[in-house]
Amino acid sequence: MKKVAIGIDIGGTNTAIGVVDADGNVMVKDNISTPSHGDVNQYVSDLSAAVKELIKSVKLLNSETEVLGIGIGAPNGNYYNGTIEYAPNLSFKGVVHLVALVKEQFPELKAVALTNDANAAAIGEMIYGGAKGMANFVMYTLGTGVGSGIVVDGNLVYGHDGFAGECGHTTLIPGGRLCGCGAKGHLEAYCSAPGMTRTAFEIIARDNASDSILANKSFNELESKTIFDAAEQGDAVALEVFEQTGKWLGQALADTVHHNSPEAIFLFGGPTAAGDYIFKPTKASLEEHLLPIFKNKIKIIPSELKAGDAAIIGASALVYKELE
């Protein structure tokens, strides 16, 4: 029997679905719209139909395939209750009992579980990636926002209410930049991809840096990939953006170490593709902010999850934790 797990990643506009093998490879995948109509029953019906099609196609490839379960990553996903609760970017209102609804469609499956996407990524790293065999580690996902998943003694920390691991909303600079959540100075406002754009614009404005490559891009055009390319060409603004982002990120990671003392912190997402540009200043700043007992102990490692499919892969990994 070839064992596979289904991974579902629910985003604001798009829901990605994939069948993942035991090594963390996506065998087949599909997309449906995350609806704006707010009718969750209709959505679950569409989602289930798409999942069943994918399972059918995998079984055509190998009739001996066993589907172990379904893992779902969703904003404001509550692991304990199997619910999505008051997610600001989804059309479903209030508390949606998604796991119960999906189980109705797949009564034969032993495991259906849900958490937020960063927690799912942490479990993905543990099941398929670089955190295999690590009992204490943390995953930071840098993208549109900054997410995190914390593992203590081999288990994801869900906290008393199922929502633990929102480190993107720790305060980096009191009274600082406006965060998407409405508060000020959060890590996410500095070290997400849009945060890097904001940093670039601050530096350009401060230095009147009209000779920077980045000075030819609008705020809405500038992406972390562009900043990386500019850094590769020695652009001073771009280099300072990475230097400063790393300084900030290292400070935040030190706070995480002072809480939970992980063996490693994995970094995932667009900005981390810049390699040493972001990892070097992050590591230096982390060490600078650590108590002596923690110095030169904590590994800062790029995630091994494949960028494009990481959300699906992470979600699917939930199934294995559920069956433990």
Added chain:
Amino acid sequence: MKKVAIGIDIGGTNTAIGVVDADGNVMVKDNISTPSHGDVNQYVSDLSAAVKELIKSVKLLNSETEVLGIGIGAPNGNYYNGTIEYAPNLSFKGVVHLVALVKEQFPELKAVALTNDANAAAIGEMIYGGAKGMANFVMYTLGTGVGSGIVVDGNLVYGHDGFAGECGHTTLIPGGRLCGCGAKGHLEAYCSAPGMTRTAFEIIARDNASDSILANKSFNELESKTIFDAAEQGDAVALEVFEQTGKWLGQALADTVHHNSPEAIFLFGGPTAAGDYIFKPTKASLEEHLLPIFKNKIKIIPSELKAGDAAIIGASALVYKELE
């Protein structure tokens, strides 16, 4: 049989030892000097003699007494290794295998364990205090420094190296006040008892507040108890100290919630004796800094451990976790 546990609290100048009953009451206690001579074997010999005297006196009270074990709270205490490692305020150099040395003196005991004092206080709260039955909570100890102990899923978080829970050294204000550890802007530099004195002096200097009660005390004289008494008399500087300390503490506690989402955070130590003066602004600031999904959920509660004996009681509680 009356079951008791020995609690030992190792401080920079003094080591407190007590026999604690199953309800968390200290039955008998004693003190020895924490030596400045650096000879750990001599120290363990003196310590063991004092413990044996205490056990003898408890057995005179009730010959049916069973000693379950010894729990030790010590700076830079490493739970996994039973060691004290590079503690800056102790005369012992490098790594001291204290648990092994104590076990040699008490081969009949099933449990000898060690951690730092704030972790021990968290376990004390869980075994004897207000955290009974709570699976996810955090303890903050405010005193000369700021310590913390984190409990996830019913167990203390030790992290990969045994040193987790150093939240006093998270960064509150980047580039801010000098912390005792040598870094800048740490929570401990603001919300410890000496941190409150610094805040009082800043406010007095800023406002030229010669009419404040606190303006009659030197920096080295001023204690958090004095600030509390002044607040009770309506002293504007003292009231602002508590208001500001609570704002800072609430910000830090929100970071802890965004990491581990505890059900409750317990506050222990001198400054917390001021009750509402410190709890009210702390709670308000916490709520202000929380993501919507965490708002109005987290309890901020005074520790139920008795102030004078808390370190002994907390250390003794380690024994019960060890025997689980």
